[in-house]
Structure formats: C-alpha cells, structure tokens
Amino acid sequence: MSDVRYATSGxxxxxxxxxPPTQPLPEPVRQIAFLNAFLxxxxxxxxxxxxxxxxxxxxxxxxxxxSVWFTSAIVVYCVFSHIRDEGFRLSxxxxxxxxxxxxxxxxxxxxxxxxxxxxxxxxxPVIVGIVASFFGMLIAPWCxxxxxxxxxxxxxxKNALWATTVLIPGAVVWAVVYLSNAGHDxxxxxxxxxxxxxxLSPPTxxxxxxxxxxxxxxxxxxxxxxxxxxLFFGAGRYVGPPVGxxxxxxxxxxxxxxxxVVELAxxxxxxxxxYSISASLSIRVSPWQSGGPALRLWRxxxxxxxxxxxxxxxxxYLCRISMRSNCSPARTFSTxxxxxxxxxIIAVAQVCTVDWHDSKDRLLCVVTLALIPVAAKVxxxxxxxxxxxxxxxxxxxxxxxxxxxxASCLLxxxxxxxxxxxxxxxxxxxxxxxLIERWEFNVAAFVIGVGALVTILGSxxxxxxxxxxxxxxARFANF
Numbered sequence: 001m002s003d004v005r006y007a008t009s010g011x012x013x014x015x016x017x018x019x020p021p022t023q024p025l026p027e028p029v030r031q032i033a034f035l036n037a038f039l040x041x042x043x044x045x046x047x048x049x050x051x052x053x054x055x056x057x058x059x060x061x062x063x064x065x066x067s068v069w070f071t072s073a074i075v076v077y078c079v080f081s082h083i084r085d086e087g088f089r090l091s092x093x094x095x096x097x098x099x100x101x102x103x104x105x106x107x108x109x110x111x112x113x114x115x116x117x118x119x120x121x122x123x124x125p126v127i128v129g130i131v132a133s134f135f136g137m138l139i140a141p142w143c144x145x146x147x148x149x150x151x152x153x154x155x156x157x158k159n160a161l162w163a164t165t166v167l168i169p170g171a172v173v174w175a176v177v178y179l180s181n182a183g184h185d186x187x188x189x190x191x192x193x194x195x196x197x198x199x200l201s202p203p204t205x206x207x208x209x210x211x212x213x214x215x216x217x218x219x220x221x222x223x224x225x226x227x228x229x230x231l232f233f234g235a236g237r238y239v240g241p242p243v244g245x246x247x248x249x250x251x252x253x254x255x256x257x258x259x260x261v262v263e264l265a266x267x268x269x270x271x272x273x274x275y276s277i278s279a280s281l282s283i284r285v286s287p288w289q290s291g292g293p294a295l296r297l298w299r300x301x302x303x304x305x306x307x308x309x310x311x312x313x314x315x316x317y318l319c320r321i322s323m324r325s326n327c328s329p330a331r332t333f334s335t336x337x338x339x340x341x342x343x344x345i346i347a348v349a350q351v352c353t354v355d356w357h358d359s360k361d362r363l364l365c366v367v368t369l370a371l372i373p374v375a376a377k378v379x380x381x382x383x384x385x386x387x388x389x390x391x392x393x394x395x396x397x398x399x400x401x402x403x404x405x406x407a408s409c410l411l412x413x414x415x416x417x418x419x420x421x422x423x424x425x426x427x428x429x430x431x432x433x434x435l436i437e438r439w440e441f442n443v444a445a446f447v448i449g450v451g452a453l454v455t456i457l458g459s460x461x462x463x464x465x466x467x468x469x470x471x472x473x474a475r476f477a478n479f
Contacts, residue, residue, distance in 0.1 A: 014263050015252050015277060019478060022324040023146035023246030023398075027239045029054055038063050042166040042230055049234025052162050053143075053155035060161035064132065065125035067164045071171040072124060078178045128164060135231060136160030138378055141385040141404075144397030145238035145327060146246025149389065152397060155235045163230035170223035177219065221367065236331060245396035246324065250478075255280040258476040284322040284479045286329050287406060304336050308409040318407055318470035323399045323477040330405035337408045338377065341415045342370045348419040369418060373411050376460070380404050384467055392475045399477065403470045410466060414459035417452040 030051045037059075041048050052060065136157035140149070143156045238244075251260050256275040268277055287307045310317050349366040384400040394400070 013265060013267075015261050015266055015281065017251075017262050018249040019252050020249060021242075021247045022479060023242075023244075023326065025242055025247070026146065027237075029240050031055075034059055034063070037162065038066070038165055039168075041162050041234070042169060042226060045163070045230040045234040046237070049159050049162065049230065050155075050237040050239045053159040053235040054238075054240045055158070057158060060158045061129065064129050064161040064164045067167045068125045068128045071167040074171040074175050078175050129161060132160040132164050133157045136235075138382065139231060141381040141397060141401055142232060142331070142378075143235040144385075144401050145236065146242075146398065147238050147240075147244035148395060149385070149397050151238075151244060152235075155238070156231075159235035160231055163227050163234060166223055166226050166230055170219060170226075174219045232335075237328075246398060252281060252478055253476040255473075255476050255478065280476075281478060284320065284325075284477075286322045286325045286402075287333070304333060307333060307406065308337070308412070311406060311409050312412070315466070318403055318466055319473035321402065321406055321470075322479060323402055323474045324396060324479055325398070325402065327398050327401050327405070330402045334377065334405035334408045338374055341373045341411065344415060344419060345370045345372070372418065373408075373415055376411060376414075377404065377408050380407075380463070380467065384471060387468065388471050388474075392471060394471075394475065399474050400471060403467055403474065407463060407467050407470070410463040411459060414456045417455035417459070421449070421452045 027050075032048055032051055032055075037048055037052050041052065041063075136159060137153060140153040140156040143159075144152045147155075252262060253259065254261055254270040254273065254275055254277070257270060257273040259270050259272040261270060261277050261280065264271075264277055266278055266281065269275060270277060270280070287310070346366055346369075349369050381401065381404045384404050385397060388394040388400040389397075
C-alpha cells in the first residue's frame with residue numbers, strides 16, 4: 001500500500017489534517033450467562049474472557065468467591081473423610097463437615113488463636129481476590145488492544161478474578177486422585193485440648209510415591225499454570241465501544257521532532273528538522289505480517305526464526321517495526337518465543353537434576369528456572385509501559401507492547417547461559433561453579449560461571465538499551 005496515496009486525500013499532494021485510526025473496530029460485547037461463564041471460562045478463556053472482562057465487577061467477585069469456597073469445601077471434605085476412615089458417600093458429607101467444624105472448635109476453644117480458622121474461612125475469598133487482582137495489574141500492559149491503559153487495567157483485573165474459576169476443575173481432579181488412592185490403614189489420634197491452631201497433626205496418607213507426587217505436585221502446578229494461561233489470554237482482546245487511542249484519528253507528526261506536518265507537501269521536508277515528510281508518513285509493516293497472506297506454510301513456520309535473527313543482528317530493527325498496529329501478531333511471536341525458551345530450560349534442567357532424590361526440590365528448581373524469562377518479560381513490559389506513559393507522554397499502550405514483544409527474543413543469550421550453568425552445576429557441582437567448595441579453584445567451572453554471568457548481565461543490558469531506544473524512536477510514530 002503506497003504511503004503517498006494513503007496520505008494524499010483531497011488535493012493529492014498535501015498531508016491530510018488527520019490520519020485514520022489504526023486499530024480495527026472491536027467486536028460488540030456479548031452478554032454471557034453466569035453459569036456458562038463460571039463453568040467454561042477456564043476452557044475457553046480467549047473466547048469468553050474478553051466479554052467477561054468488560055462486564056460487571058460484581059459477577060467476577062461472586063465467581064471468585066464461589067470458586068474459593070467450593071475448593072476449600074472439597075479439600076476439607078477429602079482430608080476429614082480420610083481422618084474418619086470413611087470412603088466417599090453422599091450420606092456422610094454432612095457428618096464429615098460437622099466433624100471438621102467440631103474438631104476445629106474443640107482445638108481452638110482453649111487457645112488465643114481461636115479466631116484464625118474463622119478468619120480464613122471468611123476472608124479466604126478476599127485474600128485470593130487481592131492476589132488475583134495484583135497479578136491482573138501486573139499483566140495489564142499485555143492486555144492493551146487499542147483502548148487506554150486504565151481500561152486495560154480494569155479488564156485485566158476482572159479477567160484475573162474470573163480466572164480463579166480454574167480452581168473448580170483442579171479441586172475435582174485433586175479430590176478424585178486423593179479419594180481413590182488414600183489408604184485408611186491408620187487413623188491419627190487427635191487431642192482436642194492441645195493448645196494452638198496449627199498443631200493439628202496431619203493424617204498419615206500411605207500414598208504410593210507416584211500418587212503422592214500427583215496429589216501434592218502435579219495437580220497444584222497444573223492449576224497454577226492454567227491460571228496463568230487464562231490470565232494472559234482472557235483479556236488480550238478488547239471488545240466493546242471503539243474508545244481509546246487506537247480508535248481515534250490523530251494529527252500527522254514528524255517522526256523526528258514531533259512537528260505537525262498538516263497541509264504540507266508530502267514530498268517536502270519538515271520545517272523544523274528537515275526530516276522527510278514522506279518518510280514520517282510511510283506505513284510500517286508488522287514483522288509477523290511482512291510476508292502477506294500468500295506466504296507459504298513452511299515459510300510461516302520459520303517466520304519466528306527470521307524475526308529473531310533480524311532482531312538479534314540489526315540494531316535498529318525495533319525502531320522500524322509497526323508501532324500502532326494490532327498487537328495480536330506481536331503477542332503470538334512473544335508467546336512462541338516464551339514457550340521455546342521454557343522448553344529449552346526445562347529440558348536442560350530435567351537432564352541436569354535427574355540424580356536428585358528429592359522430587360520437591362527438583363520440581364521447584366525446574367519451575368523456577370523456566371519462569372525466569374517470563375518474569376523478566378512481565379517486568380520489562382511494566383517498566384516500558386510506565387516509561388512510555390510518563391517519560392514520553394505516549395497514551396497508546398500498543399507502542400511499548402509491540403516493542404517488548406518483538407524484543408523478547410533478545411533474552412536468548414541469557415537463556416542459553418542459564419542452560420550452560422545448569423549443565424555446569426550438574427557436571428562440577430554448585431560449590432565448584434560458585435567457587436565456595438573447599439575454596440578449591442576449578443578452571444573449567446570458573447570459566448563457565450564467569451562466562452555465564454557476563455552473558456546474562458550483558459543480555460539483559462542489551463535488551464534494556466534496545467527497548468528504550470525503540471521507545472525513544474517511537475515517540476512521534478504515525479504508524
């Protein structure tokens with residue numbers, strides 16, 4: 001599409017007074033029944049989430065509270081039905097809950113902490129709601145889609161409350177695994193007059209080792225992972241009235257100095273800085289869409305590799321990408337990059353920790369290493385969004401989002417360095433890599449450790465510099 005033809009409406013050789021919106025019209029809001037949203041939001045977050053995120057706050061709070069109370073009830077029933085040495089029967093549900101209430105009452109009657117269980121039951125939804133809303137605020141820059149930042153924060157927080165409905169299927173799966181495998185060979189002795197709330201002796205659960213790993217590791221980790229999926233994809237699309245920077249016309253500006261080039265010759269130069277007006281009005285193309293719709297399937301498959309290669313090798317590439325385009329392609333690229341990075345780290349960490357005997361420590365190590373690039377991207381989106389809004393006065397949150405998404409591949413050197421450190425730790429031991437094992441000097445471990453540290457710090461520094469340079473270049477971007 002020719003930029004001159006696009007810019008010359010009217011007389012054919014002058015810059016128009018305003019430029020058209022760059023964001024497509026959003027989808028109208030659909031009213032979704034509460035029961036359908038409550039049961040299926042975790043199944044279809046990308047389809048239902050955007051409509052629920054612009055809906056009522058009260059409905060999202062009710063959905064969160066019901067999810068927390070339902071999950072708590074399932075966990076209490078499973079644990080105390082095992083204590084009472086009874087299997088699952090509909091007739092003993094009431095007796096099990098009554099037993100749990102009486103036991104807690106007896107345990108806390110002679111304690112100064114008697115209010116804690118009641119506070120947890122009553123304030124549990126409040127605590128979960130605060131935590132979910134906090135996560136929603138953190139990823140609000142990811143949810144910008146043509147609307148303003150305040151709208152993105154509200155949508156993200158409401159979607160985070162709806163995302164807690166993933167607790168329902170997680171609790172059901174957990175209960176099925178727990179009740180179908182929990183043994184009743186031992187019923188613990190309970191002293192109802194022992195002081196203190198937290199010394200309720202846990203029941204002995206003669207689980208098989210694999211089942212115990214499922215109950216206490218796999219199911220909770222899966223629930224948390226799916227909560228994050230709902231969090232990121234539930235509010236990534238804006239629906240509703242076209243209100244926001246992406247849906248408004250704007251004045252054409254010189255991309256170098258910000259001068260309004262209204263009704264000036266398209267082929268001329270800016271009167272302030274002599275920068276070419278046609279260059280300022282040139283339509284940038286999103287890297288993900290640069291091949292057009294006729295691009296072959298195999299070329300689309302390697303497109304992330306091509307974009308990654310150009311970002312890593314061309315220092316000014318991020319300054320030339322489309323700043324105000326639809327963010328879905330940029331999110332797609334960032335998601336593919338994150339999955340690839342996490343896959344590499346998990347594969348290396350699994351191999352390096354294969355000799356660890358404690359499955360809990362192994363799982364914690366693998367998950368922590370895998371979440372490092374994701375956490376770094378979230379922090380960068382927050383910092384870049386705040387910097388663009390308050391330092392450069394950019395109301396359009398799509399600009400820092402597009403830049404951060406395409407810049408995410410700059411973390412690959414750090415990811416490879418983390419993988420190298422994991423291999424070094426498995427080969428030489430953590431003490432040798434950190435030079436604290438009996439103060440013995442190991443040349444190979446020292447070289448790997450120092451090289452990895454320099455690579456990680458250099459990668460993060462280069463990432464920050466490239467992102468903020470692109471933000472500075474995008475201050476007056478028209479497209």
